[in-house]
Amino acid sequence: MPDFGPLSFKVPEPPVRPGDEPDFSDFEVPKAGTVRRPEVDADADDMKDLATTMIRVLNRDGEAVGPWAIDMDREVLLHGLRSMLRTRAFDERMMTLQRQGKTSFYMKCTGEEAIAIGQQLALSQGDMNFPTYRQQGLLLCQDYPVVDMICQILSNARDPLRGRQLPIMYSSKKHGFFTISGNLGTQYIHAVGWAMASAIKGDTKIAAAWIGDGSTAESDFHAALVNASVYKPPVVLNIVNNQWAISSFQGLAGGDSATFAERAHGYGIPSLRVDGNDFMAVHAVSKWAIERARRNLGPTLIEWVTYRVAPHSTSDDPSKYRPREESEAWPLGDPVLRLKNHLIGLGLWSEERHLQAEAEFDEEIRVATKEAESYGVMGGGSSARDIFEDVYKDMPPHLRAQRQKMGV
Amino acid sequence: MPDFGPLSFKVPEPPVRPGDEPDFSDFEVPKAGTVRRPEVDADADDMKDLATTMIRVLNRDGEAVGPWAIDMDREVLLHGLRSMLRTRAFDERMMTLQRQGKTSFYMKCTGEEAIAIGQQLALSQGDMNFPTYRQQGLLLCQDYPVVDMICQILSNARDPLRGRQLPIMYSSKKHGFFTISGNLGTQYIHAVGWAMASAIKGDTKIAAAWIGDGSTAESDFHAALVNASVYKPPVVLNIVNNQWAISSFQGLAGGDSATFAERAHGYGIPSLRVDGNDFMAVHAVSKWAIERARRNLGPTLIEWVTYRVAPHSTSDDPSKYRPREESEAWPLGDPVLRLKNHLIGLGLWSEERHLQAEAEFDEEIRVATKEAESYGVMGGGSSARDIFEDVYKDMPPHLRAQRQKMGV
Amino acid sequence: MVQMTMIEAVRSAMDVMLERDDNVVVFGEDVGYFGGVFRCTAGLQKKYGTSRVFDSPINESGIVGAGIGMAVYGLRPCVEVQFADYIYPAYDQLVSEAARMRYRSAGDFTAPITIRSPCGGGIFGGQTHSQSPEAIFTHVSGLKTIVPSTPYDAKGLLISAIEDDDPVVFLEPKRLYNGPFDGHHDKPARNWTSHPLGEVPEGHYNVPIGEAAIRRTGADVSIITYGTMCFVAEAAVAETGIDAEIIDLRTLLPLDIETISQSVSKTGRCLVLHEATLTSGFGAEIVAQIQERCFYALEAPIERVTGWDTPYPHAQEWDYFPGPARVGRALRSLMEVI
Amino acid sequence: MVQMTMIEAVRSAMDVMLERDDNVVVFGEDVGYFGGVFRCTAGLQKKYGTSRVFDSPINESGIVGAGIGMAVYGLRPCVEVQFADYIYPAYDQLVSEAARMRYRSAGDFTAPITIRSPCGGGIFGGQTHSQSPEAIFTHVSGLKTIVPSTPYDAKGLLISAIEDDDPVVFLEPKRLYNGPFDGHHDKPARNWTSHPLGEVPEGHYNVPIGEAAIRRTGADVSIITYGTMCFVAEAAVAETGIDAEIIDLRTLLPLDIETISQSVSKTGRCLVLHEATLTSGFGAEIVAQIQERCFYALEAPIERVTGWDTPYPHAQEWDYFPGPARVGRALRSLMEVI
Numbered sequence A, B: 001m002p003d004f005g006p007l008s009f010k011v012p013e014p015p016v017r018p019g020d021e022p023d024f025s026d027f028e029v030p031k032a033g034t035v036r037r038p039e040v041d042a043d044a045d046d047m048k049d050l051a052t053t054m055i056r057v058l059n060r061d062g063e064a065v066g067p068w069a070i071d072m073d074r075e076v077l078l079h080g081l082r083s084m085l086r087t088r089a090f091d092e093r094m095m096t097l098q099r100q101g102k103t104s105f106y107m108k109c110t111g112e113e114a115i116a117i118g119q120q121l122a123l124s125q126g127d128m129n130f131p132t133y134r135q136q137g138l139l140l141c142q143d144y145p146v147v148d149m150i151c152q153i154l155s156n157a158r159d160p161l162r163g164r165q166l167p168i169m170y171s172s173k174k175h176g177f178f179t180i181s182g183n184l185g186t187q188y189i190h191a192v193g194w195a196m197a198s199a200i201k202g203d204t205k206i207a208a209a210w211i212g213d214g215s216t217a218e219s220d221f222h223a224a225l226v227n228a229s230v231y232k233p234p235v236v237l238n239i240v241n242n243q244w245a246i247s248s249f250q251g252l253a254g255g256d257s258a259t260f261a262e263r264a265h266g267y268g269i270p271s272l273r274v275d276g277n278d279f280m281a282v283h284a285v286s287k288w289a290i291e292r293a294r295r296n297l298g299p300t301l302i303e304w305v306t307y308r309v310a311p312h313s314t315s316d317d318p319s320k321y322r323p324r325e326e327s328e329a330w331p332l333g334d335p336v337l338r339l340k341n342h343l344i345g346l347g348l349w350s351e352e353r354h355l356q357a358e359a360e361f362d363e364e365i366r367v368a369t370k371e372a373e374s375y376g377v378m379g380g381g382s383s384a385r386d387i388f389e390d391v392y393k394d395m396p397p398h399l400r401a402q403r404q405k406m407g408v
Numbered sequence C, D: 001m002v003q004m005t006m007i008e009a010v011r012s013a014m015d016v017m018l019e020r021d022d023n024v025v026v027f028g029e030d031v032g033y034f035g036g037v038f039r040c041t042a043g044l045q046k047k048y049g050t051s052r053v054f055d056s057p058i059n060e061s062g063i064v065g066a067g068i069g070m071a072v073y074g075l076r077p078c079v080e081v082q083f084a085d086y087i088y089p090a091y092d093q094l095v096s097e098a099a100r101m102r103y104r105s106a107g108d109f110t111a112p113i114t115i116r117s118p119c120g121g122g123i124f125g126g127q128t129h130s131q132s133p134e135a136i137f138t139h140v141s142g143l144k145t146i147v148p149s150t151p152y153d154a155k156g157l158l159i160s161a162i163e164d165d166d167p168v169v170f171l172e173p174k175r176l177y178n179g180p181f182d183g184h185h186d187k188p189a190r191n192w193t194s195h196p197l198g199e200v201p202e203g204h205y206n207v208p209i210g211e212a213a214i215r216r217t218g219a220d221v222s223i224i225t226y227g228t229m230c231f232v233a234e235a236a237v238a239e240t241g242i243d244a245e246i247i248d249l250r251t252l253l254p255l256d257i258e259t260i261s262q263s264v265s266k267t268g269r270c271l272v273l274h275e276a277t278l279t280s281g282f283g284a285e286i287v288a289q290i291q292e293r294c295f296y297a298l299e300a301p302i303e304r305v306t307g308w309d310t311p312y313p314h315a316q317e318w319d320y321f322p323g324p325a326r327v328g329r330a331l332r333s334l335m336e337v338i
Ligand SMILES: Cc1ncc(C[n+]2csc(CCOP(=O)(O)OP(=O)(O)O)c2C)c(N)n1
Pocket: A134, A182, A183, A184, A211, A212, A213, A214, A215, A216, A242, A244, A245, A246, A308, A312, D029, D058, D060, D082, D086
């Protein structure tokens, strides 16, 4: 059809690259408190508008405003802020460990702390998260022993995973934290299956699935959404849109063509797009979605809009592909600062308590790290015998023979 | 959370099962001519309504009405009707062949003829279809030798695919017909990749992807839509929603939660839902989507609403899972009858010509079948030597050795 | 004991387990209302309800992935992949998730899931209804792989698989569903209902995972095989009159190498036989282990008879399929080596 | 000739081919602007533009599937899967589509695509950055599988792969990217830039697919290996003083069995060595073919030294990795057999 001339090929590009000024001019941020709150049992069809706006509760003055500004227990608020600080202290210390050559690898969640913590505090005992590698907050706001986390990172003699997993790939059934896979997206359909099982058994427990913006492109995301659409199991489908997937910006997962929240519409699944740096919004929306699940009203998808302030991992240098100052220019601010200001406004918190808490967690993690290091670093203390166990429940003859051959 | 009581599990069920009265009371059919026709370069966002309605052109009186009733070449109209009749004659004769034990397998497209044919007549030389097993119409409305088709079905000495493929899994690059895979969904992403290549090369050719309602659940459907969303290549993404996937009704692919056309919304891809039994609508909408592609405006997804009148394949007995009379009750009627009435109304056709055409195609296919049978049936005439060729371009030594061992 | 086809035996295994254990669920494409394209689950939904036996969307990764999620919850899913040719989209879930979950979580999470799938050729099914992909599972540490060849074994092994605490790939040779096919496609087929190996207990019993069966004792050569090829081997032995020992592996991983090496040590000659393509087929592993264990007993090179290294053709099925003639030739030439 | 690391050699191959052939395109996760997590495509987007070298969504089936579609159109895509551990989601596209397209269409459609992926362990990468899945490709008729071990071979073979009219899986041992790693992880690593095998022509040249290389001639035992293990073998030979012949397969499928059997016929002893897990690893196929061809020459059972049959552990990497000590022990015990 020469009438229309030759075709051309276009690959989406982020608005800026290293050397450019950060530019979020196309990024729309609705005023806090302006987005409506549907009834928990509303129809998916009647809330499609919520996938293209952004639910926000905390305004610039640190006030919680609008229909999503629900009454919150002060203990939850304080625990939320403290857990975010604790997570940040943890991340910083682990980075140091990596630089010291005591672990080979680490991944921070800086700037994204509100999301995992805000949701975990809305979940109940027995519910199950299917996390990615950037939800350490799920554990750090619970009573999971921080020394165990560090021992996992150090792959030492007390590593609960016996040295078998890459650092930070935690697992704790007791804490509703499914064993992290290095393979992107695979856990999303597990969450849906787990929730189906809970419904099949007439249980009351629900699942929370976690995935990154980039990983929504993986096929198991679709498998999960199709199954969620068909069986309507009790699952909260979280997408953490931190704008980046290693060096790829969210447009390479289709984010320039529609919001990630909109993905749900084609499956008839209700979805909400939320300011992920707003602890109050995270908690309120999580509660709403969790109640939907608990009331057998089915899955909800939530896109948490945030920014990956940290490098992808300790192996990554983001200044190679995005302006160094981009995280500073990020319009949604710092989740810790925003909740801090809110709590100070409520009279529940102060600058002094903040400094005190920072110091306290710094010290807690320092001490824990010291203890953990005493059990070994960089794989030291791990046992070669552990190679052959847990491949199967009972060790089959060929593995026994191999263990023997190895002489352990 | 005992507050909400135990969860429960629900599996979607079709409204009726064998023994019940067919029931399409929940199936909404807008009046022909009532759905708007956006500009070809309209934004995906501005036509979301078109995914939940149904574009129809032919009304009950056989008139072409509304904004999608485009001017059509009378040759195209006549060729369309004749190709549908030819396809039907072909399907019937091949069923007979299977019952006679001359081929092991066949799949009809009865009731769905308008879709493949209506679209093929809007495509141009050099465009490429990536079909499923139910688009024989793509070939039967072109000059592809019908004897070759039958030889493929008989896997005989003149089978262009040398006996290697299951009957009906045709391939003809020359006719823009990609080699059919037995694996569902895999070809959808091929179409997207092919279209990307056309754009990369600054070509003018476009691709047409084909998939069934059930197969949209496959992961490669998502891979295709993500890539289509990101690179916006010139591809028409067809979904043939014939309500059934072997014994599974469309609700098991999520069709009860949203239309299949709506799937596109989460990817920012424009989509239309169309009466697939309305040749005029098929052709007009295909033209529109093809022009979008040709003008480098990117992909369009089209859900063709139709009904699988035939059994899934010759191995299937649909009366086991749906009422026998359901196809009779199908509200969108028979595509052949509907176009026939329209052409009679236009004075281009008559009952006599119809009977004549039926007889003519019956005879054409009968003769072709006879010729094809003379080259062998049920694999007769295929050569064992062909086992080893075309595995690679050049036969590697180990295959030579195996061929030698076999003694051919 | 009643006479059952392999389809009935497989169905009976699921029936028994659905009855005994509330945590057993069965799902897959077309397995619910319709009862499966091979009817393996016919009647089970009616008996146990749609929460226990149900249809799934057409997404094999989703079937296995959701099954894994359910297994993590505490259920024992027994899922069907409609044909083994369609199992590849689920390969990542099997390799990266099911097989490694116990290991990577140090036992914190496990995935006791059974994946049933009809495998093998002989039904004129062409490239997408004929494949034997077992080798790609046997390379995966953490999976168990089973290929039964009789109704009795099929039921007993499927029960063991569902009860097993590790993920099991359970491949059912579809050409054996109705009767013991010996490769003579041109002769009338025998049905299990008139065959001694079709005698199956109605209730619960186990055939242990990891134990081979000696289908025929013999002194001159060992035939190591599994699935449909067990009967092809029998036919070839009958036709050649060679006194072969036929070993039906039943479980491929973990492999019963003891039984194999005892036999080969005795006979000194060995034929490895499978339908799957030759290169990197499971036969390679069998050969590698035998030559290591029985090196000094071997009087001739171990021979492999398998499908050719090509995709599974359609019309040339019987030229492709390693039938009794090819097996017989190989047996004879093995015996000629002195 | 210039000195190149294997990363540079691989990059140079793509550079040469992008330059020579307009139909070559390169894409994958992070390969465009950033140049790949191992920098294998660094600078190529800048040089050839975003239509020739670009980032893809994170969907491996989509990468291979779109690549196949492009190949069908007439391009020659060279795509990257970021780690071989992430190739499983693309397995169906490789097996069911790329490998079979020529066959099922009788040559009407073909898929000349190259899939590059870093494989192997030794970088403390744990279960998802260390795997060696080559065996699952060698079982697939229609695919070719290549594992280079030097910068020279990597470039020459990658050029051949891109020029090849059939689909090629090209696995790059990531532990060799910077230098010839011999398994002595505790000793300082050598870099290719100071190594004779790091000498690479700047322009176009081919290393033919399907030909093994003899890395060391020797009289007493043959070591059949590929990838990183070539250097481990060298180290073990140096340390034991055993006069071994080391054969680097380079191409696994089609296999250069002639070179192998000539060597084993000469030495009478054979060690097969790879990183991948033992059971159904590619070593099994090598053993099976050798025992068939060299039966009467063999003085001892062929031995396999490989990764253990477990998922790839993290902290115990050096207990898992088949290093020079294990290889040396196996060599000694092989030589002890009389
Ligand atoms: C199947 C698979 N493909 C590729 C990778 C490599 N990889 C690890 S993280 C990552 C980016 C993921 O980005 P996103 O989902 O946005 O999560 P984020 O890191 O931003 O939290 C990639 C490509 C992988 N781990 N698994």
